[in-house]
Amino acid sequence: MRQRKTVPGSLPPRExxxxxxxxxxxxxVPGGDRLSRCLQCGTCSGSCPVSYAMDLSPRAVIALFxxxxxxxILHSRSIWICASCYMCTTRCPQQxxxxxxxxxxxxxxxxxxxxxxxxxVYLISKNFVRLIGxxxxxxxxxxxVRFYLKHKPLELVRLLPLxxxxxxxxxxxxxxxxxxxxAAIRRMIEASEALELPxxxxxxxxxxxxxxxxxxxxxxxxxx
Amino acid sequence: xxxLYFPGCSLEGAGRQYDESLRAVFRALGxxxxxxxxxxxxxxTIYMSVDEATxxxxxxRNLAIAGRDGGRDLVAPCSACYTVLLKTNRFLRESPELxxxxxxxxxxxxxAYHLDxxxxxxxxxxxxxxxxxxxxxxxTRRFDGLRLAPYYGCQIVRPxxxxxxxxxxxxxxxxxGALGAEPVYFPVKTRCCGGxxxxxxxxxxxxxxxxxxxxxxxxxxECILTTCPMCQVNLEAYQDRVNKKFGTSFAIPVLFFTQLLxxxxxxxxxxxxxxxxxxxxxxxxxx
Numbered sequence: 480m481r482q483r484k485t486v487p488g489s490l491p492p493r494e495x496x497x498x499x500x501x502x503x504x505x506x507x508v509p510g511g512d513r514l515s516r517c518l519q520c521g522t523c524s525g526s527c528p529v530s531y532a533m534d535l536s537p538r539a540v541i542a543l544f545x546x547x548x549x550x551x552i553l554h555s556r557s558i559w560i561c562a563s564c565y566m567c568t569t570r571c572p573q574q575x576x577x578x579x580x581x582x583x584x585x586x587x588x589x590x591x592x593x594x595x596x597x598x599x600v601y602l603i604s605k606n607f608v609r610l611i612g613x614x615x616x617x618x619x620x621x622x623x624v625r626f627y628l629k630h631k632p633l634e635l636v637r638l639l640p641l642x643x644x645x646x647x648x649x650x651x652x653x654x655x656x657x658x659x660x661x662a663a664i665r666r667m668i669e670a671s672e673a674l675e676l677p678x679x680x681x682x683x684x685x686x687x688x689x690x691x692x693x694x695x696x697x698x699x700x701x702x703x
Numbered sequence: 704x705x706x707l708y709f710p711g712c713s714l715e716g717a718g719r720q721y722d723e724s725l726r727a728v729f730r731a732l733g734x735x736x737x738x739x740x741x742x743x744x745x746x747x748t749i750y751m752s753v754d755e756a757t758x759x760x761x762x763x764r765n766l767a768i769a770g771r772d773g774g775r776d777l778v779a780p781c782s783a784c785y786t787v788l789l790k791t792n793r794f795l796r797e798s799p800e801l802x803x804x805x806x807x808x809x810x811x812x813x814x815a816y817h818l819d820x821x822x823x824x825x826x827x828x829x830x831x832x833x834x835x836x837x838x839x840x841x842x843t844r845r846f847d848g849l850r851l852a853p854y855y856g857c858q859i860v861r862p863x864x865x866x867x868x869x870x871x872x873x874x875x876x877x878x879x880g881a882l883g884a885e886p887v888y889f890p891v892k893t894r895c896c897g898g899x900x901x902x903x904x905x906x907x908x909x910x911x912x913x914x915x916x917x918x919x920x921x922x923x924x925e926c927i928l929t930t931c932p933m934c935q936v937n938l939e940a941y942q943d944r945v946n947k948k949f950g951t952s953f954a955i956p957v958l959f960f961t962q963l964l965x966x967x968x969x970x971x972x973x974x975x976x977x978x979x980x981x982x983x984x985x986x987x988x989x990x
Contacts, residue, residue, distance in 0.1 A: 504755065508755075508794075509793075509794060509797045509798055528894055528895045528911055529895070529900070529907055529911070532904065532906075532907045559903070560900070560904060560907065562857075562895050562897055562898045562899065562900050562908075563857075563858070563898065564857035564858070564861065564894075564895035564898075565786075565857060565858070565861035565862035566857070566861065566870075566893075566895070568861065568862045569861045569862055569869045569870070576862070578862065582755070583755075586754065586755065600903045600904075603899070603902065603903060607747070608754075610744075611743070611744050611746070611761065615743040615744065616712045616715075616743060616744045617712040617713075617744045617747070618712070618716075619712070619713065619716045619717060620716070623902055626902060626903075627902075641940055641943075644940075644981060645717060645940070645981075648978065648979040648980075648981070649719060649979060650716060650717045650718075650719050650720075650979055651716060651717070652715055652716040656715070658741050658742070658743055659741045660741050660743065660764070660812060661743075663764075663811065663812035663813070664743055664761060664764065664812065666811040666812065667757070667760050667761065667764070667808045667809070667811045667812055668757055668760075668761070670807070670808050670811045671754070671756055671757040671760055671808050672757070674756070674804065674807075674808075
C-alpha cells in the first residue's frame with residue numbers, strides 16, 4: 480500500500496488538529512484504517528434506516544473526511560442520529576467499519592466540544608458515563624429524567640402515564656443499585672484517563688485518500 | 704450444563720419479565736444459570752462513543768469476573784450487552800496492545816482478562832446447545848396456528864458473524880415453528896427499532912417503529928417476539944404514541960421470546976412475568 484510519512488502541509492492547522500485526534504481514536508479500532516478503501520458506492524447510505532433524517536449521509540461523511548472537511552462532519556447531526564444498527568458495516572463491500580468510525584467521530588466531537596447548534600444529544604452520553612462511575616450500572620429512570628429535565632421538561636408530563644403504567648407493572652426501578660465493585664471501577668476509569676495523556680505526542684499516520692473529492696462542492700483553496 | 708448469567712441493567716427495570724422468563728425457561732430445561740457476581744454495566748453503545756479504551760475496560764471487568772469464576776459461557780440476553788461484550792472480547796483477542804492496556808486497568812480492580820470466556824445469547828444457547836428437537840419434545844403445550852412475527856433486532860446478528868444470518872436469521876422462526884406456531888412473512892426482522900433515538904430523536908424512532916408494526920400486522924401476525932429489552936419497550940410502550948402520530952390503531956402484544964417459550968414448557972404465567980406486559984397476549988384455547 481502507498482505510504483507517506485507526513486500530513487500534507489496543505490491542510491489548515493485546525494483540520495490537521497482534528498484529523499490527528501480522529502486518527503488517534505481510530506487506532507483503537509481493529510481494521511479502522513480500511514476507511515481508505517471506500518469506493519463511494521453508497522451501499523451504506525442506502526442500507527441505513529435513518530439516513531433519510533441525516534444532513535450528511537454516511538457516504539458523504541467519508542467523502543468529506545477525504546476532502547479534508549472534518550469540522551463540517553462534526554457540526555452535522557448525522558453522527559448523533561446513528562442508532563448503531565450496524566447494517567452499513569455488515570453490507571460494506573470494502574469491510575469498512577462505518578459504525579465504529581462514526582463512534583470515533585463522536586469521540587472527537589465530545590473531546591473538542593463541537594456539536595451542531597442547540598443539539599443536546601451528547602449530554603445523554605455524558606450522563607450515562609457519570610451514572611456508571613457512580614453506581615457501576617445504568618439507571619433508566621435517572622438517565623431519561625435528567626435528559627428531559629434539561630432539554631424538554633414538558634415531555635416528562637407527556638411521558639407520565641407511560642411511566643406510571645410501567646411502575647404499576649414493576650418495570651420501573653425507582654432507586655439505582657450500587658454494586659460493590661464501584662470503587663474498583665472508578666480506579667480503572669482514573670487509571671485509564673492517566674494512560675490517555677501521553678498519546679498527545681503519538682506519531683500522526685497519514686490516511687491515504689485525501690485527494691480533493693470534487694463532488695462535495697467548492698473546496699477551500701489550498702496549495703498542492 | 705452450567706452457564707454464567709449477565710442480566711444487564713435493563714433486565715432489572717423495564718425488561719424485568721425477560722429476566723424472569725429466561726430463568727424459568729432455563730430451569731424448566733434443567734440448565735444451570737448462575738448470575739455473574741457483582742456484574743457492572745456493559746457500557747452499551749453509549750460509553751463507546753465517549754471513550755473507547757475505558758469502555759472496553761469497564762466491559763472487560765465482567766469477562767474477567769466470568770473467567771475468574773471458571774465460567775466458559777457467559778449468557779447475555781440484552782442485545783446491546785451481547786454485542787458490546789462480544790466486541791470487547793474480539794478487540795482484546797485481536798489486539799495484544801489493547802489487551803495489555805486493558806489488563807493493566809483490570810489490575811486496578813484486582814482482576815485479569817481471560818481469553819477463554821465465550822459470550823453467548825440465550826437464543827443461541829437454546830437452539831444450538833439444547834436443540835430445537837429436545838425443546839419441542841419437552842414442550843407440554845403447542846401453539847398450533849399462532850401467527851407470530853419473530854423480530855431479532857439489529858445487535859444480536861450484527862456486526863459480528865454470530866450464530867445466525869446477519870439479515871435473515873431463522874433461529875426463532877424454526878424454534879417456534881417446531882412448536883406449531885406460524886412465523887409470518889416478516890422481512891424487516893433485523894431492521895432497527897430506533898434504540899435510544901426514542902429519547903433523543905422521537906420523530907425518527909416513531910417512524911421506524913411504525914414500519915415494523917405495519918409489516919407485522921399487515922402480514923397477519925398476532926404477536927411480535929423480541930430478543931432485546933430495548934426493542935420490546937420501543938415496540939410495546941410506544942404503540943400509543945405511534946397511533947396518535949399516524950392515526951393508526953395498533954394493539955399488538957410484544958413478548959420476549961422466552962415468555963412464549965416458557966408457556967410451551969409449562970411454566971406459570973406469573974413466573975414468566977406475563978402480567979408485566981402492557982398489551983396482554985390472548986391465546987386461543989390451549990391445544
